[in-house]
Amino acid sequence: MFTFQRVTRARLPVLAAVVFSAAIALSGCGSDSESGSDSAESAAVEVTDAWVRTSDGPMTAIYAVIDNTTDADITIDSAANTASSITELHEMAMIDGEMVMQEKAGGVVLPANSEVVLQPGGDHIMAMGMTGPVQVGDEIEVTLTLSNGQTVSFMAVGKESAAGDEEYHGGDDMEMNGDME
Amino acid sequence: MTISRRQLLGGAALGLGGAAVGVGATSAVAASTAAPAPAQGRETEPFFGRHQSGIQTPAQAYAAFAAYDLGSDATRETVGRLMRLLSDDAARLTQGEPALADLDHELSMSPARLTITFGFGPNFFNIIGRPDQRPASCAPLPAFRIDALQQEWSGGDLLIQVCGDDPMSVSHARRMLWKDSRFLATQRWLQKGFLDARGSQDTGATPRNLMGQVDGTVNPKTMEQFDSRVWSDGSPQWFDGGTMLAVRRIAMNLDTWDAVSRADRENTIGRRLSDGAPLTGSTEFDAPDLAKVDARGVPVISDFAHIRRAHTGGGAPFLRRGYNYDQGVTAKGTSDAGHIFTAYAADLTKQFLPVQQTLADQDLLNIWTTPIGSAVFALPPGASEGGWVGQGLLE
Numbered sequence: 001m002f003t004f005q006r007v008t009r010a011r012l013p014v015l016a017a018v019v020f021s022a023a024i025a026l027s028g029c030g031s032d033s034e035s036g037s038d039s040a041e042s043a044a045v046e047v048t049d050a051w052v053r054t055s056d057g058p059m060t061a062i063y064a065v066i067d068n069t070t071d072a073d074i075t076i077d078s079a080a081n082t083a084s085s086i087t088e089l090h091e092m093a094m095i096d097g098e099m100v101m102q103e104k105a106g107g108v109v110l111p112a113n114s115e116v117v118l119q120p121g122g123d124h125i126m127a128m129g130m131t132g133p134v135q136v137g138d139e140i141e142v143t144l145t146l147s148n149g150q151t152v153s154f155m156a157v158g159k160e161s162a163a164g165d166e167e168y169h170g171g172d173d174m175e176m177n178g179d180m181e
Numbered sequence: 182m183t184i185s186r187r188q189l190l191g192g193a194a195l196g197l198g199g200a201a202v203g204v205g206a207t208s209a210v211a212a213s214t215a216a217p218a219p220a221q222g223r224e225t226e227p228f229f230g231r232h233q234s235g236i237q238t239p240a241q242a243y244a245a246f247a248a249y250d251l252g253s254d255a256t257r258e259t260v261g262r263l264m265r266l267l268s269d270d271a272a273r274l275t276q277g278e279p280a281l282a283d284l285d286h287e288l289s290m291s292p293a294r295l296t297i298t299f300g301f302g303p304n305f306f307n308i309i310g311r312p313d314q315r316p317a318s319c320a321p322l323p324a325f326r327i328d329a330l331q332q333e334w335s336g337g338d339l340l341i342q343v344c345g346d347d348p349m350s351v352s353h354a355r356r357m358l359w360k361d362s363r364f365l366a367t368q369r370w371l372q373k374g375f376l377d378a379r380g381s382q383d384t385g386a387t388p389r390n391l392m393g394q395v396d397g398t399v400n401p402k403t404m405e406q407f408d409s410r411v412w413s414d415g416s417p418q419w420f421d422g423g424t425m426l427a428v429r430r431i432a433m434n435l436d437t438w439d440a441v442s443r444a445d446r447e448n449t450i451g452r453r454l455s456d457g458a459p460l461t462g463s464t465e466f467d468a469p470d471l472a473k474v475d476a477r478g479v480p481v482i483s484d485f486a487h488i489r490r491a492h493t494g495g496g497a498p499f500l501r502r503g504y505n506y507d508q509g510v511t512a513k514g515t516s517d518a519g520h521i522f523t524a525y526a527a528d529l530t531k532q533f534l535p536v537q538q539t540l541a542d543q544d545l546l547n548i549w550t551t552p553i554g555s556a557v558f559a560l561p562p563g564a565s566e567g568g569w570v571g572q573g574l575l576e
Binding site: 049053054119120135136138157160161163 | 265364
């Protein structure tokens, strides 16, 4: 009765490309890879529903659904994107009774065979030192570097959102801004 | 039916990764545990296809027609970005999936045959710098002597028609699409309408308007009829598979209609109230016999009956897919209700205008009805998977 359908979630042509660092890929992919076969490596993680909050300021946040399709935990060690000079992995954490945004120590862990949702109010990718505005419908390329040596690139589309306004309220001020209807 | 893997995996993700992935993932799991909607709520209509849905689709119970004006930032480039986003939203929402960046996941889970249909007004083609690509009949209708048009119900650059059997999903989709449009658009008008609730009438029965009349009997039914009457065959080329739409808000004076006897109501239209059959026939779909006279030599279907005028006015058949509206009473205490009239045609000028002109000239129904709004849009062909509505024009 139920089908496990992912395709409905990737309506925008989210371009997910897996790029291997050759040396690391060989060491990390088991004996078969040593043969020199150029059959396509399967991506360890799949990224869907990626979006970036529109911004004309110094920072913005990137969100996505990240699926670890392997039987082992994988960590996102770092990220980069084409719209800013600095990219960090952030989390919202309760510290001294207050929700604050901070860099996520040790990166974002993707448990085996699980999806992790990066979304407003939770873990997210922080773009800082923006090189230009991100407008509605713009696409930026985001690259994740994984603990298994792979890098994964995908496109995130610009959407307006009043939620998760981390750059202004990520510290001790969580009240909503004036954009609410 | 389908259910997203995220929903099914939510519990597992919490168990395995709750400690590691922190606040965000945990709240996502909590938000994804709503039970699937009952069968009728899960029913979907396709978004991708040769034609946009919401036209040939059997009429759903509720509709919201939203017309937007595009602002000074609108260019072919920005409008293209808008249509790409809106198409993505529509593709997801109609299939019961939340739009990208929408945190109200639950409001998308009962699409109930939701359809989202886009249309471009006459000035749209100037805005995007392609006036030569405007279909010939995408122009404001001429003024008719019966008109009492109000600007607040007329015109518009971009139409978003949202139809569905559940007013909750219609409302949510309407607002989600607005949120992704407001960087470029302002709302010009919104017309909300209704038909019978799903299941309260036989499937496929011709609906009634608020004057009690069976309304829409002569609609196209077969694929061949839709191909010849509704879908453009490509004039201009990008419009192949699209259709033209005239939306007219028709106020009904139900207070004076109340004073009319049932016999005179039937004479006004030329059809029986009980089943919509022409006064010369026995079932709804019998062709009216306009030559038939009674024992005194008087035409059975009156000279100025609505269906006689509509049949003799030239033009060609088109699709009607209207909805009723009911705003209660005006400040003066008179009825504020009527019909959101829609005509979908490959060419409004050839098919619809001659009929409309004939009815405007003489039609008993005009005594109780007044057009108060009028707008025309070109509804592009549908998008294929991975594409977006309007791509052939805007890219």
